[in-house]
Amino acid sequence: MSNLVPVSWRNSIDDLRRSVLDAFDRWLPQRFRREASPDDAFWPGTLLMTGGPAVDVTEDDHSVIVTAEMPGLDKKDFTLEVEGDRLVIRGEKKAAREEKNRSYYYSECAYGSFARSIPLPCEVDVEKAGATYKHGVLRVKLPKTEAAKARRITVKVN
Secondary structure, three states: OHHHOOHHHHHHHHHHHHHHHHHHHHHOOHHHOOOOOOOOOOOOHHHHHHOOOEEEEEEOOOEEEEEEEOOOOOHHHEEEEEEOOEEEEEEEEEEEEEEEOOOOEEEEEEEEEEEEEEEOOOOEOHHHOEEEEEOOEEEEEEEEOOOOOOOOOOOOOO
16 A cells, blocks of 8 residues: 555655654653664653554455554443545544652653554445454454445356
8 A cells, every 4th residue: 555655755754753752762861762662651762663553454355354453442431433435533642751769750741643644446336345353463454335246257168
């Protein structure tokens, strides 16, 4: 799918994203920088790096399956909608951290919203769609409409 964006734009967008993340790294306290805690759920690096959750889109003869990585979120923190020929995932990440020690008390919270629009490769039946969310992974199954299902043609050899 990333091939749909012209290479010159993609490079510019990647450069802009890197510049923004570098700016965050320069101004954030050391423990919240990307290199300090790349897998920490407190820092929503994946959401900032990709403009939303990382997704995989697969398709078989009967359905389109979208898998999204959304660690640290609760089911009530995001919504799913099909808008035209796109699946839209919207949500908000809320995280808080508190440390107490004899000599200090530290408390910080972070909030951020995201939206990811995923183009669907064909027409889907939204009424029969289903989604599951387990261990930070969202799986959305969107059945294809009858018109969108592949039809096999039998070839006769003479």
